[in-house]
Amino acid sequence: MRMVDIIEKKRDGIELAKEEIQFFVNGYTNGSIPDYQVSALTMAIFFKGMTENERADLTMAMVESGDQIDLKKIEGIKVDKHSTGGVGDTTTLVLGPLVAAVGVPVAKMSGRGLGHTGGTIDKLEAVEGFHVEIENEEFIKLVNENKIAVIGQSGNLTPADKKLYALRDVTATVDSIPLIASSIMSKKIAAGADAIVLDVKTGAGAFMKTLEDSKELASAMVRIGNNVGRNTMAVISDMSQPLGFAIGNALEVKEAIDTLKGEGPEDLTELCLTLGSHMVVLAKKAATVEEAREKLQQVINDGSALETFKTFLSSQGGDASVVDQPEKMPQAKYQFELEAKEDGFVSEIVADEIGTAAMLLGAGRATKESTIDLAVGLMLRKKIGDEVKRGDSLVTIYSNFEDVSEVKEKLYANIMLTSEKVSAPVLIHGEIT
Ligand code: URA
Numbered sequence: 001m002r003m004v005d006i007i008e009k010k011r012d013g014i015e016l017a018k019e020e021i022q023f024f025v026n027g028y029t030n031g032s033i034p035d036y037q038v039s040a041l042t043m044a045i046f047f048k049g050m051t052e053n054e055r056a057d058l059t060m061a062m063v064e065s066g067d068q069i070d071l072k073k074i075e076g077i078k079v080d081k082h083s084t085g086g087v088g089d090t091t092t093l094v095l096g097p098l099v100a101a102v103g104v105p106v107a108k109m110s111g112r113g114l115g116h117t118g119g120t121i122d123k124l125e126a127v128e129g130f131h132v133e134i135e136n137e138e139f140i141k142l143v144n145e146n147k148i149a150v151i152g153q154s155g156n157l158t159p160a161d162k163k164l165y166a167l168r169d170v171t172a173t174v175d176s177i178p179l180i181a182s183s184i185m186s187k188k189i190a191a192g193a194d195a196i197v198l199d200v201k202t203g204a205g206a207f208m209k210t211l212e213d214s215k216e217l218a219s220a221m222v223r224i225g226n227n228v229g230r231n232t233m234a235v236i237s238d239m240s241q242p243l244g245f246a247i248g249n250a251l252e253v254k255e256a257i258d259t260l261k262g263e264g265p266e267d268l269t270e271l272c273l274t275l276g277s278h279m280v281v282l283a284k285k286a287a288t289v290e291e292a293r294e295k296l297q298q299v300i301n302d303g304s305a306l307e308t309f310k311t312f313l314s315s316q317g318g319d320a321s322v323v324d325q326p327e328k329m330p331q332a333k334y335q336f337e338l339e340a341k342e343d344g345f346v347s348e349i350v351a352d353e354i355g356t357a358a359m360l361l362g363a364g365r366a367t368k369e370s371t372i373d374l375a376v377g378l379m380l381r382k383k384i385g386d387e388v389k390r391g392d393s394l395v396t397i398y399s400n401f402e403d404v405s406e407v408k409e410k411l412y413a414n415i416m417l418t419s420e421k422v423s424a425p426v427l428i429h430g431e432i433t
């Protein structure tokens, strides 16, 4: 087989065979096919697209390019959730203990974050002593006992995707729905998911800015999952403003605790109940989403979701007393209020810019090498649609330095007020099965 023939075939819009896809994925991973040929192929894919068969074959070729996590020793259907990323997205922290409390096994492999705030592991490290450096056997034992554990990312998961993504990044071929969909799905499948719930974000703070693109990406991923034998569904959720109030690591852990107590922000709570219900159904712990939702509501009301969170933290070395005393987590030295300069209604909170403001405080990483400050971040005091009086706080800024003028400037530029009444945005834009 020759790579040049594969490029030519795709250039001319002819469907590639499974063997051809495996050939280029394997050759690229082991270094026998050079960057320039793969660049030409990804550009051809960008223009010509991929058929459903090609997408499934590409996904599985990437899964098979590296380690695959074997979760067979964990009882039950392992359902994973994936979010296409947003700002202040605390759903993973809430959903893990929430669905575990109704018996869904949560075997989470997680990484560190790049951008606005840390990843799930960074956030959990705001809890003294918590660590994810556990052996595979211990991980499996913990999931069987507590229904939830988190382990650090294996070094050799989907190496083909790592190389391809880095190449796409510098060849203007990231924005291709078949390539994005197979990239995301390959990572979930390699991590051992039997079933997958996708949270595809839409709006200003999301990867996909329009509802149409978000739906197309969601349906591409759902079809890949179902075509390769993993029950998959997607929820399209709003990211026209940050989710919940907290953006920052310790602040988000506190927000997750509040939500598990039933005292969290309305939008975060609703999204967690929606995604959680689908996870419970895919795990076959309830027959319908209505029944699943009732079960989730029950474990919030009777405190067992919160108990599950405590057990999870202490099983991995964490000080679970932070659940009752969140002030034990890292605290910022200073708090400043961003005061409204006029009366009105909040009409816009540009999510990704607000995320950048949190990063300026040190809540996220600008590069892989940066260290993050777990204590700092932002608490939104108003959301889109809220009425504001001059002098009201729009945001509380938690900082470890005194001069936050740059952060304030960024926030003022990205929180818009108008004189007319504004309605709150719709949270759930649709579901795709
Ligand atoms: N996220 C991924 O994991 N892969 C892509 O291709 C794009 C976003």
Ligand code: CA
Pocket (backbone or CB within 6 Å): 087, 088, 089, 090, 243, 244, 245, 246, 247, 252, 255
């Ligand atoms: Ca949040």
